[in-house]
Amino acid sequence: MKVSTAEPGTAVPAAVDxxxxxxxxxxxxxxxxxxxxxPRPLSLAELAAAAGLDKSSxxxxxxxxxxxxxxxxxxxxLAPGKKLLDRGFDFLRTEPLIERxxxxxxxxxKAIPERVDLSLFDDTSVIYAVRLQSKRETFSAxxxxxxxxxxxxxxxxxxxxxxxxxxxxxxxxxxxxxxxxPSTITDLRGLRAxxxxxxxxxxxxxxxxxxxxxxxxxxxxxxxxxxxxxxxxVAASLAEWEPAAFRRLAPLVLHAAEALSRMR
Amino acid sequence: MKVSTAEPGTAVPAAVDxxxxxxxxxxxxxxxxxxxxxPRPLSLAELAAAAGLDKSSxxxxxxxxxxxxxxxxxxxxLAPGKKLLDRGFDFLRTEPLIERxxxxxxxxxKAIPERVDLSLFDDTSVIYAVRLQSKRETFSAxxxxxxxxxxxxxxxxxxxxxxxxxxxxxxxxxxxxxxxxPSTITDLRGLRAxxxxxxxxxxxxxxxxxxxxxxxxxxxxxxxxxxxxxxxxVAASLAEWEPAAFRRLAPLVLHAAEALSRMR
DNA sequence: TGCCGCTATATCGCTGAGCGATACGGTCGC
DNA sequence: GCGACCGTATCGCTCAGCGATATAGCGGCA
Numbered sequence: 121m122k123v124s125t126a127e128p129g130t131a132v133p134a135a136v137d138x139x140x141x142x143x144x145x146x147x148x149x150x151x152x153x154x155x156x157x158x159p160r161p162l163s164l165a166e167l168a169a170a171a172g173l174d175k176s177s178x179x180x181x182x183x184x185x186x187x188x189x190x191x192x193x194x195x196x197x198l199a200p201g202k203k204l205l206d207r208g209f210d211f212l213r214t215e216p217l218i219e220r221x222x223x224x225x226x227x228x229x230k231a232i233p234e235r236v237d238l239s240l241f242d243d244t245s246v247i248y249a250v251r252l253q254s255k256r257e258t259f260s261a262x263x264x265x266x267x268x269x270x271x272x273x274x275x276x277x278x279x280x281x282x283x284x285x286x287x288x289x290x291x292x293x294x295x296x297x298x299x300x301x302p303s304t305i306t307d308l309r310g311l312r313a314x315x316x317x318x319x320x321x322x323x324x325x326x327x328x329x330x331x332x333x334x335x336x337x338x339x340x341x342x343x344x345x346x347x348x349x350x351x352x353x354v355a356a357s358l359a360e361w362e363p364a365a366f367r368r369l370a371p372l373v374l375h376a377a378e379a380l381s382r383m384r
Numbered sequence: 385m386k387v388s389t390a391e392p393g394t395a396v397p398a399a400v401d402x403x404x405x406x407x408x409x410x411x412x413x414x415x416x417x418x419x420x421x422x423p424r425p426l427s428l429a430e431l432a433a434a435a436g437l438d439k440s441s442x443x444x445x446x447x448x449x450x451x452x453x454x455x456x457x458x459x460x461x462l463a464p465g466k467k468l469l470d471r472g473f474d475f476l477r478t479e480p481l482i483e484r485x486x487x488x489x490x491x492x493x494k495a496i497p498e499r500v501d502l503s504l505f506d507d508t509s510v511i512y513a514v515r516l517q518s519k520r521e522t523f524s525a526x527x528x529x530x531x532x533x534x535x536x537x538x539x540x541x542x543x544x545x546x547x548x549x550x551x552x553x554x555x556x557x558x559x560x561x562x563x564x565x566p567s568t569i570t571d572l573r574g575l576r577a578x579x580x581x582x583x584x585x586x587x588x589x590x591x592x593x594x595x596x597x598x599x600x601x602x603x604x605x606x607x608x609x610x611x612x613x614x615x616x617x618v619a620a621s622l623a624e625w626e627p628a629a630f631r632r633l634a635p636l637v638l639h640a641a642e643a644l645s646r647m648r
Numbered sequence: 649t650g651c652c653g654c655t656a657t658a659t660c661g662c663t664g665a666g667c668g669a670t671a672c673g674g675t676c677g678c
Numbered sequence: 679g680c681g682a683c684c685g686t687a688t689c690g691c692t693c694a695g696c697g698a699t700a701t702a703g704c705g706g707c708a
Contacts, residue, residue, distance in 0.1 A: 138451070139687080142666070144408035144695085145448040152471055159477040163655070176697045179657080184409040187402070200475035202506050205513070207416055208472025209529030211464040213423040218527075242466050249469070253516060263482075264528050265473030403658075406695070408666085427684070440668045443686080 147173055151181050152190065152200070161197030208265060212249065215240075217341070217350055220383045221250055225352065228376040232369055234356040238341075239268070239275045241349055244295045246276045254356070271295045271311060272304050274326040274338030275351030278377075281318035282340040282348035288315060303328040323370045325363070333358050335366050339377035344384060352377045411437055415445050416454065416464070425461030472529060476513065479504075481605070481614055484647045485514055489616065492640040496633055498620040502605075503532070503539045505613055508559045510540045518620070535559045535575060536568045538590040538602030539615030542641075545582035546604040546612035552579060567592040587634045589627070597622050599630050603641035608648060616641045 154162065154170035162170060168178040182198055185191040189203040212218050221238045229236045235254040239246040245267040270276030271292055280288040297306040305311055318324040323339040330336075338353030352373055356366060418426065418434035426434060432442040446462055449455040453467040476482050485502045493500045499518040503510035509531040534540030535556055544552040561570040569575055582588040587603040594600075602617030616637055620630060 138447070140444050140447040141451060142408070142444050142448045144406070144665080145412045145445055146452060148409045148412050149449075149452050149454060152474070155474040155478055156470060159474065161478070165655080174697060176699095177695085180404050180406050180695075181409055183402075183404040183657095184406045185413075187405060188410060188413050190413060199478050200471065202475065202504060202511055204471045204475045205511055205529040206420060206531065207464065207468045209527065209531075210416070210419040210423060211466065211468045212527055212529065214419055214425070214463045240466060247466055247469055263473065263476055265469040265476065267470065267473075408694080428686095429684080438668060440670095441666085444666075 147171075147177060148181055148185070151178060151185065152204070155200050161194040161199045163197045167198060212264075215249075216384075217380075218249055221341075221350075221352075221380055224376050224380045224383075225250055225252055228352065228354070228372060231372050232354050234354050236352070236354050237275070239273070239338075239351050239353065241270070241276070241279045241351070242267075244270050244291055246270050246273060246279070246351065249350070268330060269295060269297075269300070271297055272300060272306075272326065272329045273353070274324045274336040275340075275353040276338070277314060277318050277324035277326065278322075278338040278340040278351050278353075279348040281315045281324065282342065300330045301328050301332050303332075305329060321370070322374055325367060325370075327363060328358070335361060335363060337366060337370060337373055339370075339373045340381075341377050342381040350380075352380065411435075411441060412445055412449070415442060415449070416468070419464050425458040425463045427461045431462060476528075479513075480648075481644075482513055485605075485614075485616075485644055488640050488644045488647075489514055489516055492616065492618070492636060495636050496618050498618050500616070500618050501539070503537070503602075503615050503617065505534070505540075505543045505615070506531075508534050508555055510534050510537060510543070510615065513614070532594060533559060533561075533564070535561055536564060536570075536590065536593045537617070538588045538600040539604075539617040540602070541578060541582050541588035541590065542586075542602040542604040542615050542617075543612040545579045545588060546606065564594045565592050565596050567596075569593060585634070586638055589631060589634075591627060592622070599625060599627060601630060601634060601637055603634075603637045605641050606645040614644075616644065 150171045150173065151167060154167055158166070158170050164175060164178055164182060167173075167182060168175045171178065173181075182191055185201070186193060186198065190201045192199045192201040217240070218238070225236050225238060229252045233254065236252045237248055238250040240249050246269075248264055248266045248268070251264060268276070270280060280291060283291070292308060292311055299306050305314060314324065323337060326336045326338075328334060334355055335358050336353050336355040338351045340348040341350040341352060343349045354369060354373055414435045414437065415431060418431055422430070422434050428442055428446060429439060431437075431446060432439045435442065437445070446455055449465070450457060450462065452465075454465045456463045456465040481504070482502070489500050489502060493516045497518065500516045501512055502514040504513050510533075512528055512530045512532070515528055532540070534544060544555060547555070556572060556575055563570050569578060578588065587601060590600045590602075592598060598619055599622050600617050600619040602615045604612040605614040605616060607613045618633060618637055
């Protein structure tokens with residue numbers, strides 16, 4: 121049985137051996153995932169290489185996905201189709217946290233005229249799920265659905281701090297800790313110190329750790345069992361805020377996160 | 385050959401007979417699409433019924449999708465997984481119009497302190513792709529990825545007006561013209577009159593046609609061939625705007641749409 | 649003009665992936 | 679305890695689909 125066909129240089133899935141595991145489904149998703157590494161129209165051959173599949177399979181899968189609206193034929197290749205947005209939207213609509221978060225975030229935005237976000241915890245990354253732009257809002261390059269590393273974002277740190285220490289440690293160990301800016305803390309000692317601080321304060325503060333000139337403050341949102349599942353965070357420009365002044369916003373953010381944790 | 389297994393009452397896909405069409409792929413997407421009709425956690429049996437598949441297949445497909453992160457196991461059933469957001473994000477990143485639109489929309493937002501959106505044209509519906517909230521912004525119930533009918537939104541009408549008349553007529557004929565509010569224009573005569581107006585003015589104005597108390601104004605964005613592919617629109621509350629005053633914003637919206645059409 | 653490299657598209661026989669019926673065990677509510 | 683639901687597991691038959699291969703079309707280069 122051919123279990124794993126790991127080609128060198130291509131990101132190939134973990135081989136799963138399981139009577140109920142359909143590799144046809146896996147191949148389908150692999151093909152769609154190819155665009156996350158190559159965000160541009162791809163030819164069939166490129167798609168095959170990027171997804172780690174043979175050309176014939178790609179031809180058939182792509183043909184089918186295109187017929188269903190999940191791939192879009194462009195002059196210079198195939199691109200993700202509009203229907204993918206619908207599926208992401210299904211997720212947002214089904215996740216009750218999102219709906220509950222919107223009024224809480226707006227309330228917070230009223231008090232703090234800066235960017236206010238909700239991110240969902242997903243192991244080594246967090247995902248922007250709701251985003252309220254700041255008043256001036258320079259460039260909202262970051263869109264809903266964007267993933268950020270857990271270890272170097274204020275929301276992610278707040279979540280790690282709310283996790284049992286062993287689990288937080290495990291997430292850090294699994295993380296790719298490539299620095300995003302010169303200020304990103306990547307060493308385990310430094311990170312542990314920050315988590316200890318966050319555990320004590322109930323929130324996390326990050327200074328230019330994911331974007332230069334940006335200061336962010338995040339607090340964890342917990343589910344019914346008390347486990348952290350998301351974070352509320354605010355982000356502002358260092359050009360306009362003294363860190364000490366920004367830090368004074370913490371009670372507002374904490375209050376919002378706690379309110380959202382209690383709603384259900 | 386069993387071609388179509390259309391069960392009564394369930395939305396079942398068009399049967400496609402094609403040597404290159406993989407029904408395994410179709411089944412996979414059908415399963416994921418089930419949540420668009422039932423946005424809540426579903427049991428295997430519910431999922432089977434909603435997707436029009438048999439229980440065994442659903443067991444296998446769902447098992448696989450869950451292993452891949454596209455379904456999430458909840459206490460009371462299966463729900464869409466976070467990875468679906470990633471795929472939607474891939475679409476947004478790959479579509480060059482989105483990136484180009486952001487600065488244009490911000491520029492427009494500076495001049496008009498109301499909600500400013502970009503929607504993509506997709507036949508009988510348009511999809512919100514970029515959304516800038518208004519200053520006060522009461523409830524942003526509408527999220528990125530949401531579909532709205534083309535025929536009764538200002539952006540959709542502006543697009544239809546920019547299309548060759550026969551094509552616009554075909555879209556209208558295909559559309560499900562269920563009214564969204566008491567003011568929604570649904571009869572073909574009335575719609576044709578509105579399209580004629582929009583063709584003359586270069587923009588479309590809708591009064592409470594998709595949401596009570598809301599006035600919207602939209603203009604089409606065209607691709608390199610001059611075909612409409614998207615629309616920029618602004619939305620405001622009738623409690624704060626006289627229709628005549630709102631209409632005077634048209635040049636700003638038109639200018640933005642034209643600027644975006646020329647960028648590439 | 650012809651060759652090469654790229655593309656997409658189409659064909660076809662073999663075979664094992666996966667279909668779907670069926671069975672099993674747990675947990676509710678009546 | 680019965681029935682109805684849940685998820686889970688098993689298994690033999692068969693046709694979906696794998697993947698090698700062939701064809702056709704479109705520039706670019708010599």
